[in-house]
Amino acid sequence: MAVPVAFFALFFAYPVAAIVARGLDVDGSWRFGRMGDVLAQSDIRQVLWFTLWQALASTALTLLVALPAAYVFARFDFPGKQVLRAVVTVPFVLPTVVVGTAFLALVGRGGLLDELWGVRLDTTVWAILLAHVFFNYAVVVRTVGGLWAQLDPRQEEAARMLGASRLRAWRTVTLPALGPAVAAAALMVFLFTFTSFGVVQILGGPTFSTLEVEIYRQTSEVFDLSTAAVLTIVQFAAVGAILAVHAWTVRRRESALRLVDAAGTARRPRGAGQWALLAGVLGTIGVLLVLPLTVLVQRSFDAPDFAYYRALTSDEGNVFLVPPIDAIGNSLEYAVVATVIAVFVGGLAAAALTRRDAGRLVRGFDALLMLPLGVSAVTVGFGFLIALDEPPLDLRTSWILVPLAQALVGVPFVVRTMLPVLRAVDQRLREAAAVLGASPWRVWREVDLPLVRRALLVAAGFAFAVSLGEFGATVFIARPDNPTLPVAVARLLGRAGEINYGQAMALSTILMVVCAVALLVLERLRTDRTGEF
Amino acid sequence: MQNKTFVAAAVGLGLVALSACGSSADEKGTTAESKTVTLVSHDSWAVSKSVLADFEKQSGYRVKVLKDGDAGQAVNKAILTKDHPQGDVFFGVDNTLLSRALDNGLFQPYEAKGLDQVDARYQLDAAKHRVTPVDFGDICVNYDKAYFTEHKLAPPATFDDLVKPAYKDLLVTENAATSSPGLGFVLGTAAQYGDAGWEGYWKKLRANGVKVVDGWDQAYNEEFSGSAGGKKAKADRPLVVSYASSPPAEVVFGDPKPATAPTGVATGTCFRQVEFAGLLDNAADAKGGKALIDFLISKTFQQDMPLNMFVYPVVKGAAVPAEFTQYGPAAEHPETMDPAKIADRRDQWVKSWTSLVLK
Numbered sequence: 001m002a003v004p005v006a007f008f009a010l011f012f013a014y015p016v017a018a019i020v021a022r023g024l025d026v027d028g029s030w031r032f033g034r035m036g037d038v039l040a041q042s043d044i045r046q047v048l049w050f051t052l053w054q055a056l057a058s059t060a061l062t063l064l065v066a067l068p069a070a071y072v073f074a075r076f077d078f079p080g081k082q083v084l085r086a087v088v089t090v091p092f093v094l095p096t097v098v099v100g101t102a103f104l105a106l107v108g109r110g111g112l113l114d115e116l117w118g119v120r121l122d123t124t125v126w127a128i129l130l131a132h133v134f135f136n137y138a139v140v141v142r143t144v145g146g147l148w149a150q151l152d153p154r155q156e157e158a159a160r161m162l163g164a165s166r167l168r169a170w171r172t173v174t175l176p177a178l179g180p181a182v183a184a185a186a187l188m189v190f191l192f193t194f195t196s197f198g199v200v201q202i203l204g205g206p207t208f209s210t211l212e213v214e215i216y217r218q219t220s221e222v223f224d225l226s227t228a229a230v231l232t233i234v235q236f237a238a239v240g241a242i243l244a245v246h247a248w249t250v251r252r253r254e255s256a257l258r259l260v261d262a263a264g265t266a267r268r269p270r271g272a273g274q275w276a277l278l279a280g281v282l283g284t285i286g287v288l289l290v291l292p293l294t295v296l297v298q299r300s301f302d303a304p305d306f307a308y309y310r311a312l313t314s315d316e317g318n319v320f321l322v323p324p325i326d327a328i329g330n331s332l333e334y335a336v337v338a339t340v341i342a343v344f345v346g347g348l349a350a351a352a353l354t355r356r357d358a359g360r361l362v363r364g365f366d367a368l369l370m371l372p373l374g375v376s377a378v379t380v381g382f383g384f385l386i387a388l389d390e391p392p393l394d395l396r397t398s399w400i401l402v403p404l405a406q407a408l409v410g411v412p413f414v415v416r417t418m419l420p421v422l423r424a425v426d427q428r429l430r431e432a433a434a435v436l437g438a439s440p441w442r443v444w445r446e447v448d449l450p451l452v453r454r455a456l457l458v459a460a461g462f463a464f465a466v467s468l469g470e471f472g473a474t475v476f477i478a479r480p481d482n483p484t485l486p487v488a489v490a491r492l493l494g495r496a497g498e499i500n501y502g503q504a505m506a507l508s509t510i511l512m513v514v515c516a517v518a519l520l521v522l523e524r525l526r527t528d529r530t531g532e533f
Numbered sequence: 534m535q536n537k538t539f540v541a542a543a544v545g546l547g548l549v550a551l552s553a554c555g556s557s558a559d560e561k562g563t564t565a566e567s568k569t570v571t572l573v574s575h576d577s578w579a580v581s582k583s584v585l586a587d588f589e590k591q592s593g594y595r596v597k598v599l600k601d602g603d604a605g606q607a608v609n610k611a612i613l614t615k616d617h618p619q620g621d622v623f624f625g626v627d628n629t630l631l632s633r634a635l636d637n638g639l640f641q642p643y644e645a646k647g648l649d650q651v652d653a654r655y656q657l658d659a660a661k662h663r664v665t666p667v668d669f670g671d672i673c674v675n676y677d678k679a680y681f682t683e684h685k686l687a688p689p690a691t692f693d694d695l696v697k698p699a700y701k702d703l704l705v706t707e708n709a710a711t712s713s714p715g716l717g718f719v720l721g722t723a724a725q726y727g728d729a730g731w732e733g734y735w736k737k738l739r740a741n742g743v744k745v746v747d748g749w750d751q752a753y754n755e756e757f758s759g760s761a762g763g764k765k766a767k768a769d770r771p772l773v774v775s776y777a778s779s780p781p782a783e784v785v786f787g788d789p790k791p792a793t794a795p796t797g798v799a800t801g802t803c804f805r806q807v808e809f810a811g812l813l814d815n816a817a818d819a820k821g822g823k824a825l826i827d828f829l830i831s832k833t834f835q836q837d838m839p840l841n842m843f844v845y846p847v848v849k850g851a852a853v854p855a856e857f858t859q860y861g862p863a864a865e866h867p868e869t870m871d872p873a874k875i876a877d878r879r880d881q882w883v884k885s886w887t888s889l890v891l892k
Contacts (some may be wrong), residue, residue, distance in 0.1 A: 041889055206708040206747050206891055220602075221711050222880065223609045223633065386613055476610075491576075 002053050004349035004411075006364070011404050014385025016232070023229025030187035038230040044214070048234070051194060051210040053110045054125065058132035058193040059186055065284060066140035067182075072281045073141055074148035076274070077266040084282075085141075088289055092138040093462075094516050095469035095486040096198025098508040101493060103203055105505070106301050112295050123479035132196065134288055136189040143185040144178060149266065151177055181248045187246040190367055191239065195374050197472050202493070212472075216378045232379050239374030242435075245437055247367045283343050295514060300505035310501030324503055327488040327508060331468055334399075334484060336465035338406035343460050345407065346414025351448075353415070354422040365396060369415050370491040371406040377472025380405060384477055399482060410463030417462060421455040422448070461522040465515050485511045546726070570594045570821030573621030575607040578624065579841040580834070581743040588828045602746075604713050605630060612637045615814055620635035621822035624667065624810040624829065628657060629716055631664065631809065632876030640811035641819075646827045649846070655807045655847045656877055657872055664809035668844035670716035671777035671864045673803040674704070675796045677759030680771035689772065691801030692725050695738060702742035704772040708891070710883050712748045713806070718774045719886050720875065721804030724868035731882075735889050744770060745890060753779070759796040761787065765791050777863060778843040781856040785840060794860035808844065829834060853874045 024034060038044055049478065073085060082464040091099060106112050107121035107130075114120050121127040151174060159169040197212045211231055218228040269278050300308055313323040346369075353366050372380070384401055423449060433443045478487050485507055492504035569681055572578075599620055601607040608630050611623050615637065626634045634640065640663040646716035648656070648665065674695065676688040689695050695704060707715030723731040746752050754762030755774035761783065780794035799870055812822045829835055835846035839854050844854065845863055853891050 043892070046892070206711070206745055217710065220609055221571075222607050222883070223612070224880065286612070382613065385610070 002367070004352070007345045008368070009413075010378070011384075011388075012375075012408055015387040016375060016379055017193065017383075018387035019225075019379055019383040020229045020232055023225035023227075023232075033402050034226045035230050035233070039234070047209050047211060047214045050208060051212075051299055054132075054208075054210065055129060055190050055194040055196075058129050059137070059190045059491055061129055062136045062140055062189050063182070063186055064205045065288070066137045068143050069137070069278060069281045069285065070145035070148055072278055073145040073153075075153075075266055076269050076278055078268070078278060083520075084285070085392045086522075087515070088141055088285060089138040090293070090512065090516050091134050091289060092134075092136065092468055093519060095471045095489075096135070096196070096514060097202065097471050097486045097490045097493075098296070098469075098511055099131055099135050099292075100199050100202030101489065101504060101508050102296045103134070103199075105295045106292045107153055112291075122205070125208065128196075128208065129202055131203060132189075132193045132289070133338060134292060135199065137285075139188050139192070140185045143188070144181045147181040148174075148178060158384070164395055184246060186442065187242055187249065187372050190344060191242050191246070191374050191426030194238065194242070195376070197377065198490075211238075212378070215376045216472075218383055219378055228379070234373070235376060236371075239266050239371065243367050243370050243374065246370075249272065260531070270437075278522070280317055296512070297509050298503055300502065300509040302505075303502055304523035308499070308506040311499055311503050312506055317446045322484075324488050324492065324507060327425075327483045327485050327507065330478075331485040331511075332514075334406060334474075335464050335467040337400070338470075339460050339464045341407035342414050342463040343456065344466070345462070346411040346459065347418060347456065349411070350415045350418035350422055351444075353419060354425075359533040366415070366419075370412045373412050377405075377470070379475030380408065381473040384473070401477045402474055402482075402484065405477060406467035406470045406472075409470055410466050413462040413466055414459040417459040418455050420450065421452050425451050437465035439477055447503075458522055461518055465518050468479050468511070468515060469520075534660075556815060560742050565601065568594050569597050569717060570818055570825050571597045571599060571623070572825060573599045573601060573607065573611060573618070573620040575604045575625040576600050577604075578749045581837050581841060584837045585835055587833065592821070592824045592828070594824060596825065597677055598689055604733050605711075608634055608639075611813070612639055614638055615639055618813040618815055618817075621813060621816040621818050622810055622825045624808070626664065626809050626811070627713065628683055628807045628809075628870075628872050629713065629720065629875050629879065630803075631657060631872040633809070635663060636815055641814045641816070643812045643823055643826060645823075647830050650848045650850070651830055652847050652849060655827070657807065657809075664811040665709045665826055665851050668835075668842065668846040669807045669837055669863075670845055671775050671798075671803040671805055671867050672714045672721065672774065673780050673864065674718075674799040675757070675759060675773050675775045677757065677771035678795055680758055687801050688797060689802075691799070692722060692890075693801075694736070694799070695743075695772070695802070696734065696741050698741070699772060700741065700772065704738075704742075705744045705746060705752050705769060705770040706774040707749055707752050708745055708747050709886050713754075714749050714752075714776065715745075716879070716883070717804040717806055718802075719882060720870055720879075721802065721868040723803070723822060723878075723882060724870050728878075732885060732889060735886065739890055743890070744773075748792075749775065759783075762892040772799075776843065777861045778845075778857065780860040781854075782843050782858050784860055798861060798864075800864050803867040804814070805869050807847070 039048075069088070073081070094149050103120060104111065107119070107127050108114070111120070111122075121130075156169050156173045159173050160166065164172065174263070194210075195212045196210050197216065200208055200210045211234065215228050215231045215235070217225045218231065235325075269275050272313070299302070302308075337370065349365070349369055384405060428445050429447050433447050434440075438446065469486060471490065473488050474484050475490065478484055483491065489504050489507050489511070492500045537890065538774060554804045578598060585596060597620070601610055601619075603627050604627060607623075608626050609825060611618065612634065623634075623639065626639075635658065642662045643665075644662040645665045648662075651666055653659070657666070658664045673690065678688075681688045686699060689697070689700055694700065706718055709715040709719040719731075719735075722734050725731075726734045729746060749880055752773050753760050753775050755766045756768050756770045757763040757775070758768045758771050759773070760768075760779075762768075777798050779794045780798060783796055784791055784794050810826055812819060815820045830848055832848060832851055837849040838844060838846060845857070
């Protein structure tokens, strides 16, 4: 427990507090009055309003599109289901820059839709909403679908046998059981879209701005640190509230449900209606998820002799001081270190949270660990720069900053994956081993480790994929001579010229392939499907 | 549990120690060589390799360059890290951001050798020498010559022209909050029409269909029909806020090189931007930094600069390439503004502009 707490205090709470303090503490006196001033501004209120309604709309749209898919994945058996489950998860672990790029290639100027029908959606809110659905589809499919597959279909059948209509049986039996899972998924989607950065930044143009983008603009461009600090506090409060509700729904979900093995509940679709539903879901996945990725890949090859890929290895006249291809090596190195840190810290946190005697305080820490997912990455990045700059912790020029920031977002995934598995380990096994004279270390090695090894690998895989894609904080602390893949993509996109655009597409494609491979490996390892991600 | 925590903490410390070792090994290349001077700049920094090599040979310093995003971002990051700066010299703070940098104590004074050769108009910190002017450029509306010939329309020449019905829906500009040419153009209108009149001007400009995009790249290479990039992207705006040096750039980078510039400059819409370099406060190697600043205003560098960064030299008598004098001469009467006034009003102007034009 001490390690995760120290880690979070040092690399999360302290930097964030430092940058917020820098904004609100002017010449030694605190300016809490700034809160009112900032929130009274009409353009800030507009940003808040837009952030809220686009998150609500994105969440609703995602549920609308993804819930049928959750049903199809839970109840139907069809060839290629496993691969497809991995495919729909690819967007979720892709960095938002790549998602933005993929959509730009689809709906931007000269994009596929533009060429076919002259339709351009960039700088409209539709592009943002669609990208959010693309991004969060997997959250709903995995969270809701995972539980749905384990609900005993016989309960609904029993209700129908007793004379309930199909709708009534569904409403009174299945819906209440699914409710908490749907709520949890919706809250996660809401959290991710509420704090959306890369997608809005790339697709929104100058007109649309979420809270997160506004914090970035105020910090990095306008240099109004006090406004940024106020907005950070507002976002912090909002995210805290979302997480509190989320923790509550998760606890409710843990209430007794009769779960069965997921393998036995799915069957081949029967009748025209079911086949149509399956076809509809597959069609949606094709258009909404696969098409943007395909356009991305196609763009990257849209020059003779793989010119864009070959350009990646050249250091002549490019944005960086190194050939862009080096970014791949940088990214992999950073991601490996970040994964080690995240698994170490997250694993200890999960172990501490599993303990029977864990009190209220520890359970509160559970929700706290999720906070980095919702706090502005820009704030964390800038916080690192100004807080960790003095001995004994002068990390400002050290490369370790990047993996540390990436580990922050990896830890919640590790904890969420490990926790259910660790909780399932029978406490009596540990006690028996202890009674027989095993040391706590030995108990862990002999009892826990064999049981959680798989979960540990899955957790590591997720932390790896998430580190690979982390953009917001990395963009601030990655040094110009050591860009990561997402940072390189964003910089290339920001430069004029065909060859730069082509290179951005090529790098995105490479990143996508790496993420997809990591995910397919995970899909093979995964046994337990009650996890949240 | 006590035991377990201890082991865990020990492993954790070992991890940090290991990574610390990794980092020192990683940076041996730069820290062991004491004679390295680091220049922090924005993405637009460029210099001929031979010119830089000459400096390295003469001074004995190896120059390391850190490019840190666009100009505004680079300045902000330099201010935030000023207690432990990332380099010795910062290049690329312009007159619109100068006061922000000076007020935050970013630089230490240094009077560069050869400063007497620098045009006095650009020495905006002459009393204290915290910054040294290095280059200047004009932010002006560019026009697509072919469009105006084809439509038998005279291209606009002044701010006043831009709000005339003949030029409706033709202009694209950058977001003043996020782009320095965008901000320069707004400052130009504020200088021209004064505190009382500039908002009214922008209302008219908006009514006349001005389009705003986020950055210069997008405006110039995707929306502006006169640029090489814009032609490919089938852009449809023949007027864009860019630089006086953009027409020569179209010639120099043309493939094949056109006989004359495809674009021109509306000389009555220019705002002058001056860029400065300064020795960072707490610089690790002040001596090297000073040598580097001297180099930036040496004639060799000044004459190399125009075709690399597309700006004009500030040193008297420095030769300007023929493409510049021919296709993009510096404006005779550009708008200017006192940096102190810019510092004072910029945020308010940008805010008003945003609500006037974007919302």
